[in-house]
Amino acid sequence: MKLKKLLLVTSTISVVGLTPTAVFAQSSETTPQAEDAADSQIITVIGSRRAARSATDSPVPVDVLKAEDIRSQGSTDIIDSLSAIVPSLTASREPISDAATLVRPVNLRALPADHTLVLVNGKRRHRGAVVGEFVSGVNRGAQGVDITPLFGASLKQVDVLRDGAAAQYGSDAIAGVINYQLLDDPNIRQLSIQYTNGYAGDGKTIELAGAIGGHIGDNGFVTVAFEVKDQQATSRGVQDGEGSTGGAAGLAAAGFPVANPVVVWGQPEVKDDYKLTVNSAIPVGDSEIYMFGNYSTRKVDGSFFYRNPTSRQGVFASGANALFADTTGAGGCPVGPLPNSSFAAAEAFVNGAPDNCFSFFSRFPGGFTPRFGGTVNDYSGTAGFRGKFESGFTYDFSAGFGRNELGYEINNTVNASLGPDSPTNFNLGAQIQKEIIANADFTYPVNVGLASDLNIAFGVQYHDESFEIAQGELDSFRVGPFVDQGFSVGSNGFQGFSDRVAGVFRRNSIGLYLDTEVDVTDQLLLSGAVRYENFSDFGDTFNGKLSALFKLSDSFALRGSASTGFRAPTLGQSNLQRAATSFQNGQLVESLVIASTDPIAVFFDGGQLSPEKARNFSLGATADLGGLTLTADYFNIRVKDRIALTTAAISEADRTLLIAAGNPEAATISEVNFFVNDFDTTTQGIDLVASYPFSTSAGDTSVTLAASYNDTKVSNVGTTIDENRRREIEDSLPTLRTTFTISHNVGMFNGLIRLNHYTKVFENLFNDTTLPITTPSLLIVDAEIGFKFEDHFKISVGAKNLFDTFPQEWSLDGNTGRTPGFLGAIYPLNHPAGFNGGSYYVRLSTNF
Template structure:
């Protein structure tokens, strides 16, 4: 035998000797084999997928191994096996469907994890990995909006930065009244405060969309007040995002789609592409891991504008067409001018719909045991999004906001944002004698920078640029936690004791833009009079005398049109610290009766201390019936944004453009009006409910009552008078120096009550060779203003401005108070089918004009998808969101703003983009 051939045969024999053994078997559920189940050797980069008969085979060296089997919709199973030389090992698995089990949750308790149906307060569990296979939605906000009835979030339009960071809420309360955790650690909020016409106006929320879906294993939603357990913001509840910890498997999802709707531009718009990848690696031989996830997101804009019917050209644009040629008076000459220029009204429409967006995320989750009793862990990530949203079209007739040399036919301003987000958490946890100890530090930062394109500064006349760097925001949060817990098994039926401490540092900054983005170059200051009695003026951007006028005699507007930049006067760099200590005791009096009590003290460096408590319990009458109840107090500290945000913004209110300034509560104008300093919101929360486990049918019903005192609102618009009282004149001059016409503030203005009931019903069955699951859930909630408005004596008679009608509607009825969801899933062999109907209840138009407060009726939105698994690990899904192309009720003529709007942008149920068709390819190996 030739040497080379001999060597090859020898290598083959060695390989056969080393890997001549196998582990093989069948993976099935209680009725049938499972195709495409993942079988892995724990701690090794070795595995296989089951074939059409549920069979798998793995070549392996002799030794003792732990074999793990996972399959979507089933509980992961693990078994030990020993392989001896010359012998094959047989190892079968029977998997239990997660439909037949109660989901295990960790949120709401510092004791051992419990099943979803035995928690003392309601907790929803959302399996993001499974939903991402068949759901049309790809972002976390929209996934939760269609899955969890108590959760609400919609993409906004014409709301500046809020177009890109969707406000989200729980139980109809504010975006800043729900606390977000990742792996049980506090997540930082965004740097953006919502100040325009959208739900959550005046609030600061958490940007859930900064976290890629590929990084998420599941989401737990605690629907109960939890400030005593987790601290500020947890008035409505807590959302805990559990990151993926899977190893030795690559998961790739690519989704694409677009809006194919009766109002789509060119029959298709809003094209969307999202690519996700996830891969985990084992670290060491003691169960350590690092899981990596990345995403790329692209979203095109949509446009659901109506045809503008207002004045586009007046006779100042062409004095020859004035009633008296050469003597314009502002007469509408739109039709004649359009004909002369060869244009139509559609050339002057705004762009009303979702913003354009592209970006990506990188996330990781890691754990490394350093001894038998301790592990080091870390998680975090980066997110970047570049987005573009349109403002209102500026027509040639808006003489003070345009320059016809630059834009003879007007212009559509574009607000461009660069949103950067980063976070990192690290810690060590383990056992110290009988105690569990967890020490961690979590850092997060969000920054938003604004650019205004396709615009101008009218006060600069012909010299104006058409693009401006407008400045931005920054917010940093660093949280350090030290937690201890221990379970004592001897007293009663067991007692769990937990306590800990927290230190949090926060910093908020406003960064100024370039000078031309905020300056009014037509302002001047009077320094005296000359010999003839004429005023002597010197140019001064903060002056209160205009010197540059449009053809109609009105002063030109200053700053970048649609989004004036932040000036050095707006620049802010504010910090604070908060320290907290808590104690938590769970007493199992018997196997059936559990009582949990928590107490938390928290002190803020900028406004003082608070002490809150919670008491909750549950009683298990039988394996089929459990009752539970809870009572608690809570608080929410005013955010640094609410305390220190100040800027001038272009807003559209009741059909008119207004330059409105936001001023801090320690400003001179606040003192003149009698606006008090901010303090914390406080709450009382009560809930009671039952759960029932009837085998294939499971039921939870929970009612709740939440009272919030001294709730922080964003006020209506105050103004001064040029020729009014001395106070009114001073207010007018202060506003003029800020390039503002009105003033707004944050204030503890009201008390509210929220009452509601949540119902969740699930049913599972296994007809024939298939699996069927039905989920029916609904929320019915009502938030109401109670008691008088908290105004000072200086505000007497101005209560309707302090808390105006639009703000009341945003609070009470701008999002659905009733929401219900029926989801049906059926899978058989390689096929999977999904049908969902979501009912979004009625809403009311948020406007100060009472006659225009239209009510929009409830609607049902239908989602449908079908999937086919070609081979184990390769699946194609196609489907639709809003299959029947349902839109909200159209606006009445009075609310259309001269035809601009077809649907409400202020009070949204489910958006107004119409039917979305998608396809998704999923690959696992």
């Protein structure tokens, strides 16, 4: 029935001539007309399936970021570079957030990371393998794309579409689309080296990057870009209990060999960070073969929480008593708390135990802080064949694959249940996302007697996905012989993936789309799109979009769009499984993250996840007033059935019923966590962008103001949203984000200054709902000055956060990060401006 509806609506749209604003870049190349226009206007290749157009002529808002805009930010991280330029795009640092520390989530228009579609050269990029179970704010549970492998030196341009586009592309494009265009210049010869250091003297980063192009035949090209980087960690906290006799500071004062600080709050260490991209095209008659892809790898290492040697349950203590493993059953182990008044007394207490009594104090007399991280490997490749007949009919056949793997490691920790035989370093297993995508895309212009040809575009997409949980080493999850003496099971901090949860989970989908676009008159453009998509796991979905641009004059235009959209639940959300094991009340019990379709999840009203459904509406205006370019757009995004992580405690009555129903594992499970479709939200706001370039005798100057106001409300709280979680969703990102940039060029010199303003934000510190923290507004200033010499060389000196501004230290009911027991975290942990403070950099670059 839905397929018949698709054909009926498609036919109607084709006859009427309503065109989609299909935000689709079929090629990294532009038409000759577009290249001529580029001399005087900013050109985007997304926003239409017709020829590239000016961004101000698009019926939907598009930010166009040139490569030089990105590289002049001073950041060696593409996420930080983009978020500094585009106010509607934000990203937090995510310290000690498990896997999200390795792959940071990025938000567009205050929606989760997996509500933004990412393209490379107009083709869908595979998502990352991270499911953000322990992420704060709107990204909790999101599985977005890892964009870190896409670096500044590899890019020609980045286009950010701020409008719903699921009707054109399918899943994920609720908040919008980010299209990364790779370099396509065969004559490019670039090389740069940058040194960055924090004002505090840490966080040193060295980056070497470059790109080189070449000709293939007369008209073909190939470009290769690379980046090699090494980033040291930063530390912006204090010792736990600094200035007090309690906490780690108190233990240090008593002579315990305690690290200072015991928890490192800051950016993680990143080493062995290598990135490579290739982009190429070869003419074959009137057509061309094109290929592009990337390879990247990086090793990330960050801090976890501190394990106190006098009180950490399951490792050093059981209740109030010090914990000893009786290795022979001979008994006689000391009973009582470990003395904390002096290290000598604690050491004497442990050393006085019989030889059969083992305490982890002997291995970690000052306690320990696990170091968590791993290796992120990412690669992708796409190849295609495209061309155009004399009639104007175009075709584009392509196929691509992508793979993102996170191999987890944890060091400086133990599987306490193994007692003295426990290793201290563990390979925890991996999460792996794989995707294969094949497309056939066509366009055809038809003369219908209007101001332009009716552009008809249609195509089909096949998408095959898999999400794999790879088993960790046995010692990272196995139950050791000392579990019944009160020792915890699995590598402490992050238990490895066991054979029970390991597996490969698959699905495929096929999508059909049709869109049309026409200039009805010289003043009026109309567009529309429809898309039908069928998924092997949950069924089908049908979506559409209408948009229009009306030119009131050569200088003013009105634009708007209305669309429906969806986001398919990711395979990670549907199938992620994790286990944590402990010994409680005399028995071994487990807490599990389980698949939503697991029989135990179904018992607690779980089941197959369904798509999140969206309705997008936007209305805006553009103006081009003799150099001053202005766009203003109102947007309203309603999302129903959003996916949330829920927790269900298993009572004795539940356990009996579950075992009777054929679920024997319920005998040792105390609670389960799984994803459900649960709540609804409405996000609305206004995006404003104004730019004015001008020239004087003192040089060329460009002034840009960009602001994004957004307001999110939970319109249906469902069953998983309490008051604190509601506040996270509504207030964890700034309501108003503003950037003001002035750049100036004169002779061999250029300079840039940028002001970034954030209004107040909210977070539950440590994801603890008893610690609600509101951070006041914040202003960050960046600056750079550059000097060109010897024709081909340029040296740039700049500062990120020039005035070393930090978020206000948090305080609540007399407690602060300097209070014992709050781990030395003095700043809010997930402010989008970060809490690293200022840094300076020097960059030497050359074009040869």
